[in-house]
Amino acid sequence: MTTTGPRPPTPTLEQVAALAGVSRATVSRVINDSPRVSPEARDAVHAAVEALRYVPNRMARSLVTRRTDTIALVLSESNTQIFADPFFARIVRGLSARLADTEQNLVLLAARGRREQEKVARYVRQGHVDGVILISLHRDDLLPDLLARSPVPLVLSGRPFDGRPVPYVDADNVGGARAATSHLLRLGRSRIGTVSGPLDMVVGLDRLTGYRAALAAAGAPASPELVAEGDFTEAGGSRAMTRLLGDVPDLDAVFVASDPMAVGALRVLRAAGRRVPEDVAVVGFDDAEVAATCDPPLTTVAQPLDEMTGGLVDLLLEQIGSGGSAAAGSRVCGTALVRRASA
Amino acid sequence: MTTTGPRPPTPTLEQVAALAGVSRATVSRVINDSPRVSPEARDAVHAAVEALRYVPNRMARSLVTRRTDTIALVLSESNTQIFADPFFARIVRGLSARLADTEQNLVLLAARGRREQEKVARYVRQGHVDGVILISLHRDDLLPDLLARSPVPLVLSGRPFDGRPVPYVDADNVGGARAATSHLLRLGRSRIGTVSGPLDMVVGLDRLTGYRAALAAAGAPASPELVAEGDFTEAGGSRAMTRLLGDVPDLDAVFVASDPMAVGALRVLRAAGRRVPEDVAVVGFDDAEVAATCDPPLTTVAQPLDEMTGGLVDLLLEQIGSGGSAAAGSRVCGTALVRRASA
């Protein structure tokens, strides 16, 4: 039965102190378990806390400690479909696991469109959080700037677009894409296309750069018709693959810049009667769950996700701990080719 | 160039007041734009705010106003894949759009596993947020109870499992499923199966109940082999459909309890050489984006998502506004069958 009277007044430290027969200071000491408290006092306080169902008021505490024990994961993306990307879900999971036995809480802020971005920036600047992990993908995003300007510690997930001196953590996308493409070359393939990510994203560009670098190093520079731009979704991968197959009938391999897109590409290849990997070899990127379960299982480039989320948290906590005086570095994590059946 | 010295001290109301040549109280009035301020004072304050790049400290403000202007969307789900569900993304989008021109900020809290649930509950009880919208799907979830016990206003997205008196907003899942199944009956189908949702979720049960009710009303109660349990994912839909097709070779229609699952089911049907809708008619649920673009376009049950997110926000703000004294009701929103090619 829920009583629907006015909300009961939440008890304060003062009241706990009165009930326990000690001073406010002592209660505070018990709450923050400082060593210098006698066992009797401690017990009395615990009993009083229990009796009153006392919960400390975070606002009051934060006001004096200047910490909120909260860090924000900000997702700046007009396109809501990023939620659907398994990669994003894995980041969230990794971060909250990493913070699980910390004092820190993790909150997600989604900002689509200018108004929401400004709202998020305001939220951050007003001191709701101790630090921000920002996922910002598109070139024209203004949130990185807004947040970098604020005094709140900031770490970027993914290399920033311009050479802005903000610490970040990223996978070696160029290296991974190069390795994937080299692998295809090593298999003896010669007509190697790519389904790239969106080219207004650093990650899209980097993976394309790696692909090109590998081809150039082999003395077989990529021609434009071998490149089809996708959007990191399965449907986009299908579209791009269709385009590619139309333009390059003798295609014998393709590097697809994300696993969801690769799944879409596989579907198109199958529908077109091409066998994978016999006729067309396929390499994906991300080592998403689906890569192991699709047909055929996908050779792909794995990112060390735990290392990356760990890096994000470390870099951020380091800044927070140092009171903003530490110039945190950045971290680029190596990738690994995972061989399965598709190439 | 970012200076990496110690963080600059953030200016306070006091300093703004000094610079503007007025009192703290007047600055406060300007900040909260109260009417009773002379234009000169207002201008002076604005200039000072600008000059010092003053940003009010929310902790201090919240301490006295006892409001945080933040509401939390709590997602209690051990399975991270819910992020991938387009339905969830649409809820987030709807809510933040609804709150866009409010003072309220929206934060997402994800709780997988007991520890994180307790962390979230603590976060809420400590007064970080003014209210909570909770998405909790599974029967054994303890977060609804934890949060209902706290004095923070709460609204559930989706009917709660037991008859707990917590306000909620839900679609009429039973009605929608009944309508979908009736539609299949009206098409003259007689061997109508269903791919249900997980049966430890209210939404899964309700849609199964609706399906059964329609068949019972037609005098053709469902037999057990006509029901295959899915998990709301595309892959799960495929699996369930495969099972169904194996057990019931003469199946001529299927009600699939979510669109992603229906997409998976369509794929299996096609692979099995059944034409849709000629051999097997298919109806989905949710009217997800993919329903319109898949092949064939999916007949499905649409939920009034804007109405639902609006209801969530309204119910919550109502409670918040009344200081917890209002016993908010609940809201069940009607669904609509959207006819496309698949049935």
Next chain:
DNA sequence: ACGAGGTGTGAGAGCGTTCTCACCACGCCC
């Protein structure tokens, strides 16, 4: 000309914590 009513302003008391001191009682060593 004088009080009534409104309008702009500032002083100051909180809000619920933490944290620095100062204090008191010990037991200890020389």
Next chain:
DNA sequence: GGGCGTGGTGAGAACGCTCTCACACCTCGT
């Protein structure tokens, strides 16, 4: 037996804001 650390405690000042008052000033109506 008188300083001297030392462990436990409480008084009280912050923290940065809001909000209630009281006060000064300015019209008006009479």
